[in-house]
Amino acid sequence: MTGDDPLEESESGDPTTGEPLTDGGAAGADDVALDPWGSSSVSDYRKLFEEFGIEEFDEVLEEVPNPHYLMRRGVIFGHRDYRPVARALRNDDPAAVLSGFMPTGDPHIGHKLVFDEIIWHQEQGADAYGLIADLEANSARGMSWAEIDEHARNYLLSLLALGFDPEEGELYRQSTNREVQDLAFDLGAEANFSEFQAIYGFDGETDVSHMQSVVTQMADILYPQLEEPKPTVIPVGPDQDPHVRLARDLAERMRFFKVSEAYASFELEDDERALVAEFYERLDPVEFDDDDLRCVHVAEALEETPLSELDASADTLSSVLTKLNEAGMEPVRPRTRFFDRRATDDAFDALIDAIEGEKRVYESHVDAFEIDRAEAEELAREIEVDNGGYGFQPPSSIYHRFMTGLTGGKMSSSIPASHISLLDDPEDGYDKVKAATTGGRETAEEQREKGGKADECPVYELYAYLLAGDDDEFAKRVYDECVGGDRLCGDCKEQAAQLMKDFLAEHQEKREDVEDLLENADIELESPRRR
Ligand code: TRP
Ligand code: SF4
Numbered sequence: 073m074t075g076d077d078p079l080e081e082s083e084s085g086d087p088t089t090g091e092p093l094t095d096g097g098a099a100g101a102d103d104v105a106l107d108p109w110g111s112s113s114v115s116d117y118r119k120l121f122e123e124f125g126i127e128e129f130d131e132v133l134e135e136v137p138n139p140h141y142l143m144r145r146g147v148i149f150g151h152r153d154y155r156p157v158a159r160a161l162r163n164d165d166p167a168a169v170l171s172g173f174m175p176t177g178d179p180h181i182g183h184k185l186v187f188d189e190i191i192w193h194q195e196q197g198a199d200a201y202g203l204i205a206d207l208e209a210n211s212a213r214g215m216s217w218a219e220i221d222e223h224a225r226n227y228l229l230s231l232l233a234l235g236f237d238p239e240e241g242e243l244y245r246q247s248t249n250r251e252v253q254d255l256a257f258d259l260g261a262e263a264n265f266s267e268f269q270a271i272y273g274f275d276g277e278t279d280v281s282h283m284q285s286v287v288t289q290m291a292d293i294l295y296p297q298l299e300e301p302k303p304t305v306i307p308v309g310p311d312q313d314p315h316v317r318l319a320r321d322l323a324e325r326m327r328f329f330k331v332s333e334a335y336a337s338f339e340l341e342d343d344e345r346a347l348v349a350e351f352y353e354r355l356d357p358v359e360f361d362d363d364d365l366r367c368v369h370v371a372e373a374l375e376e377t378p379l380s381e382l383d384a385s386a387d388t389l390s391s392v393l394t395k396l397n398e399a400g401m402e403p404v405r406p407r408t409r410f411f412d413r414r415a416t417d418d419a420f421d422a423l424i425d426a427i428e429g430e431k432r433v434y435e436s437h438v439d440a441f442e443i444d445r446a447e448a449e450e451l452a453r454e455i456e457v458d459n460g461g462y463g464f465q466p467p468s469s470i471y472h473r474f475m476t477g478l479t480g481g482k483m484s485s486s487i488p489a490s491h492i493s494l495l496d497d498p499e500d501g502y503d504k505v506k507a508a509t510t511g512g513r514e515t516a517e518e519q520r521e522k523g524g525k526a527d528e529c530p531v532y533e534l535y536a537y538l539l540a541g542d543d544d545e546f547a548k549r550v551y552d553e554c555v556g557g558d559r560l561c562g563d564c565k566e567q568a569a570q571l572m573k574d575f576l577a578e579h580q581e582k583r584e585d586v587e588d589l590l591e592n593a594d595i596e597l598e599s600p601r602r603r
Contacts, residue, residue: 106313108272109212114474117149120310126150126471137162140192141542142185142472148307150471152316156303157468161196168296168304169193170201172246172289174209175223177485178493179230181538182309185472189307191235198305200241201296202231206599207246207288211281217599225597228590230494233582238593246288248596251298256284256291262325263287263318271314286315293319293467301453301463307470316469323464328415328456329423331448334439335404336367336396337432339411344392347374347384352404364403371396407432407439408448419459426455475537476530478508494583498576505534505569511554512561519560526554531561531568539571 106124120126129151133139135158142148160167171186173179179187187202194200204224209215215223228243236243246252268274268283293315296304306316334340335348351370360369371393379386410427412420424433429442440448453463477483477490484490492501511529513519526532532554540547553559590597 106311108311108315110311114310117473120150120313120471124313126152126310126313127154129154129470132158135159135162137196140188141540141544141547142188142537144544145536145547146473147185147537148189148470148472150310151469152313152320153466153468154305154470155468156465157193157198157305160303161193161198164197166199166300166302167193167197168199168201168302169307170203170292170296170304171307172203172205172208172292173227174205174213175220175227176209176213176215177223178495179227180485180491180493181534182475182483182491183227183230184234184494184538185475186307187231187234187236189470189472190231190241193305193307194237194241195235199296199302200236202228202236202241202243203249203292204228204243204245204595205285205289205292207281208285211279211285217601221598225590226495228593228595228597229583229586230579232586232589232593233579238589243593243595245596245599246285246292247599247601249295252288252291252295255294255298256287259290259294259322259326260284260287262322263290267318271318286318289315290319290322294323294462294464297462297464297467301457301465303465303468305468305470307472309474310471313469313471316467320466323466325413326462326464327413327452328419328459328461328463329452330411330413331445331452332409332411333445334407334409336399336402337434337439338395338399340392340395341388343384343388344395347382347388347392348396348404349406350383352406367396367399367402367404370404405441407441408443408445410438410440410448410452412436412438415456415461416459419455419461422459423452423455426451476533478504478530480509480530492572492576494576494579496576498573498580501576502569502573505531505572506565508534508565510561510565516560520557523557524554524559524561524564526551529554531565534568534572539568539575 114120121128127150129143129148130146132151132154133143135155136143137158140148157167159165169190171190173183173186190200190202204227206220206224209220210217224245232238244252265274268286272286274283293304293306296302308316333345335345335352340348348370351373352365355365355369355373357363357365357369360366360372362369374382374389374393374396379389382389410423415423424431424438427438427440427443429440431441432439443451457463475483477487478492479487479490482490489504489507492504496504508531510531511525511527513522513524532550535550536547540550550559550564554564
């Protein structure tokens with residue numbers, strides 16, 4: 073999230089472990105809309121996996137060195153391509169973490185999830201970046217610069233109070249980061265309006281500044297790689313996934329070379345390549361009275377095979393046959409291809425020189441016969457970086473669940489009772505928790521008999537997401553006691569309210585302690601802009 077209107081219902085936990093389910097618990101019938109500027113709601117997390125291709129975090133959990141409790145408890149439920157980041161953290165290789173905050177209101181307990189995620193990655197050795205999305209707040213939310221400055225300060229104080237180290241990491245605001253603006257301009261050359269229309273629903277009425285804030289966010293996401301390419305994770309709510317996908321695409325489009333596998337001089341689509349690969353393995357040139365297996369031979373063999381025996385559509389078959397027949401007597405030989413996407417002439421020449429072993433040079437690609445795909449990827453990046461390119465790695469992301477509002481339904485910045493601001497008076501925080509809806513039963517007797525519904529309880533969520541801290545035993549105990557009927561809501565809320573009050577008091581004290589740290593940090597706290 074990190075949006076203005078963070079988040080929405082979280083749902084069922086796993087009744088056996090007491091941990092929030094990663095598959096989304098109760099299935100909802102609603103559609104899932106991922107809108108960075110709307111009020112995103114996720115009624116069914118499973119759809120994010122099925123429809124959007126977000127992967128389940130549980131599947132990479134084992135690869136993460138001493139995982140954060142938000143990871144262990146399934147609050148961080150999904151990711152895109154997190155493995156390279158986990159690997160870099162394990163091996164103490166370079167890695168980065170970056171997230172951004174629109175300064176539209178007070179930081180609250182939903183933002184705390186993201187602060188914690190940034191800080192945890194920093195503690196694991198990643199270069200950490202926290203940015204204030206002031207351009208976006210101004211263009212997409214109409215915030216004045218004075219309001220932005222005030223809110224920005226509050227976000228930054230909380231981030232520092234929770235443990236972000238500004239000497240090791242970097243803080244910036246979009247409007248004053250010249251490198252980000254320059255990169256945004258370059259990235260903008262790789263995207264066009266139709267694409268923004270398709271991704272974000274922009275239309276003829278959309279402000280140009282709003283579009284500029286999108287390319288700025290793309291630049292934010294790639295900024296940690298300006299000096300050198302490295303695995304980078306963007307911790308956000310799933311509403312930001314459209315941005316992540318576009319940033320991954322743009323990172324790819326900026327690359328000098330595209331590495332692929334080929335079997336002859338022509339290009340193959342993935343499904344076509346699979347067919348050719350299969351026949352290349354299976355066929356022997358002797359069957360065709362030849363020393364080499366040639367394109368026409370494969371075409372012939374494909375034509376003799378009934379479509380039902382091929383793992384391909386009729387369209388795939390016909391297009392691959394056309395290509396094979398056009399290539400005629402050209403031998404079929406597996407090779408690694410470097411396609412020149414936007415390399416300079418010097419870079420292209422340098423690549424040709426650097427390829428070892430047999431190679432064949434064409435107008436806009438080079439085929440290498442003695443290096444494999446992984447080596448080729450590495451070489452392509454090296455040549456690109458040495459010749460003035462960025463060599464971006466596609467950025468990774470992790471997604472956390474939206475928190476349920478204390479009043480039930482959505483947690484929303486516009487409903488004060490539904491959320492707890494990190495600036496709330498500790499007594500007010502106490503009162504809000506005491507007034508929260510619960511997953512409790514009508515009567516104490518019923519609760520003792522059937523147990524409470526911790527999975528539907530915003531108070532339980534407070535324990536799991538925040539109040540239990542790193543103490544898994546504690547979180548589990550609350551859960552077990554609740555569902556086992558040994559815990560009654562009155563006492564449970566009293567305990568949570570007290571913990572919340574203590575947390576807020578302590579956090580606010582730390583905010584005061586880090587005032588100086590913020591003054592000395594390398595970030596402009598006051599915008600010179602007007603209005
Ligand atoms: N768009 C984000 C939001 O709605 C803020 C943001 C700007 C951001 N740049 C970013 C988030 C880069 C993650 C990474 O709050
Ligand atoms: Fe929620 Fe606690 Fe009541 Fe269980 S006992 S339903 S966790 S408030």
